[in-house]
Amino acid sequence: xxxxxxxxxxxxxxxxxxxxxxxxxxxxxxxxxxxxxxxxxxxxxxxxxxxxxxxxxxxxxxxxxxxxxxxxxxxxxxxxxxxxxxxxxxxxxxxxxxxxxxxxxxxxxxxxxxxxxxxxxxxxxxxxxxxxxxxxxxxxxxxxxxxxxxxxxxxxxxxxxxxxxxxxxxxxxxxxxxxxxxxxxxxx
Numbered sequence: 001x002x003x004x005x006x007x008x009x010x011x012x013x014x015x016x017x018x019x020x021x022x023x024x025x026x027x028x029x030x031x032x033x034x035x036x037x038x039x040x041x042x043x044x045x046x047x048x049x050x051x052x053x054x055x056x057x058x059x060x061x062x063x064x065x066x067x068x069x070x071x072x073x074x075x076x077x078x079x080x081x082x083x084x085x086x087x088x089x090x091x092x093x094x095x096x097x098x099x100x101x102x103x104x105x106x107x108x109x110x111x112x113x114x115x116x117x118x119x120x121x122x123x124x125x126x127x128x129x130x131x132x133x134x135x136x137x138x139x140x141x142x143x144x145x146x147x148x149x150x151x152x153x154x155x156x157x158x159x160x161x162x163x164x165x166x167x168x169x170x171x172x173x174x175x176x177x178x179x180x181x182x183x184x185x186x187x188x
Contacts, residue, residue, distance in 0.1 A: 016079040016086070027146065030139035031077035034156075037132035038070045041163070044125035051122075053173050062100050063166070066159065069093050073152055077140065081147040089151040097158045104169040111168075118179035119171035126167035133160045 012020045013028055021028065045063055048056075072087040079085045117127035137156040140148065171178050 016075060017083045019080050026139055026143055027077060030136055030143060031074040033132060033136035033139055034070055034074040034077065037129050037136060038067050038074075040125055040129040040132055041067055041070070044122045044129060044166075047120070047122035047125060048170070051174060055173075059169075065096070066162065069096075069155070070159070073136075073155060076149055076152050077143075081145075085149070089149055089155055091151060094151060094154050094158050097155070097162045101158075101162055101165050104165045108165070108168055108172050114181040115168070116179045116181055117167070119167070119176040120174050123167040123170045123176070123178075126163045126170065130160045130163035130167070133163060 011023050013023050014020055015027075041063060045060065048060075069089070072089060075087050076085050076089060117124050133156055137153065137160070140153055140156060168178065170176075
């Protein structure tokens, strides 16, 4: 199988089941943004490959599960409304995120200030992934004329929280300091 198809050279791309739309369609932007976030999550994991800590395997499994489900989110966004989604998101996928957030937060110090993206390179990459997911969520909300599984929007929303907590968890676990936002009186 060749990686290139020569079918997108005129600015069109295929949806799941073969429908074609322009590459600048908001739907393509939404699922492409999910793909972008997934790549950034993979980059974050790559920064952790030489780090060792108790619970590392479970952490990696949780993150890789998110990457798989995020791929499914893209699939839902790329499936025409009138067609059946092969890997439909369910409430359990959101509950998985919430459970993991709660587990990580149970060991983290209470957040008393806003923090700046900082610390370990993996934590920073998770912060970037979080902002990319927020963009994907905004794009998905803006899809006109598309019947969207409500769990897609809920998943994207919760995933940004998950990635924020993952960044904090990495900094805490690897004993890398987060930077608190400092109020600067000179900006008023």
